[in-house]
Amino acid sequence: MSTDLHHTPESASTTTTPRAAALHDPVIDWFDDHARDLPWRRPDAGAWSVMVSEFMLQQTPVVRVLPVHEQWLARWPRPADLAAESPGEAVRAWGRLGYPRRALRLHAAAGAIAQRHGGEVPREHAELLALPGVGEYTAAAVASFAYGQRHIVLDTNVRRVFARVATGVAHPPNATTAAERRTAEGLLPADEATAARWAAATMELGALVCTARSPQCGQCPVAAMCAWRLAGCPPHDGPPRRGQSYAGTDRQVRGRLLAVLRASPGPVAQAALDAVWHEPVQRARALDGLVEDGLVEPLADGVYRLPV
DNA sequence: TATACGTGGTT
């Protein structure tokens, strides 16, 4: 990894172009007027609130995260509070947000924060990245949103905005590329506080206006400067965007099995799990996978429970 | 780099 990936204040002001600077004010002004009032964005929201939201928002829409986030912060207001719980309680409280391994990783991250960071969410990008379940995006997001630092924050919304505004294509590539990182660096404001605002603003613009299906270009503050619009809004021409199959997959079986475990306050008998899926080989494979992932604990005599 | 990993709303 090069130092460029850290996006430190020292490293990037040289790459900001005048054209990039012309985008900053309109987008940030738009954000001032249109930003949603989300709990993790309020002035009294701490880094822990931001971090919990980022875990929950990985591949999950805001509207579904809202109530669960509120419950989590009320129940576990500090990382150490969550760390003191069993991982199974985290999985149970995760409810139907999906990808329950995120609950396990957030619980593990809380443990690491309690143990290695004095109970405070770390400020350093590298320290955040070292936490379980924290990747490049989440580390940058927490450092930027919670601590006001200057980082490129490349989530699916920002990538789509930049693909259109800067690159002139309808959609970003399937996986984040070095070219996208260069584009993002070139657009990132030099000033730290402005960069943090820019990160949140571009994300919100992608979420509310520059959407995947039917962008509201009439509401966009930079429509007149958008490379994609100026090119006539050409349709996506790259490789097909990989869909996520679900029906009939192990993921669906895992979901059903875990739903039974979550609903039960205590251990569950094999028969209750067998009832959720007819095909025994796939059912066994899914259950083994859940055990392997630490989401389920096998007890003696074919009884299972959430991890303690 | 490609794939596995939940869930539910929208078009």
Added chain:
DNA sequence: TAACCAAGTAT
């Protein structure tokens, strides 16, 4: 209605 989409990470 089947496909697409949603603040990604780990392997």
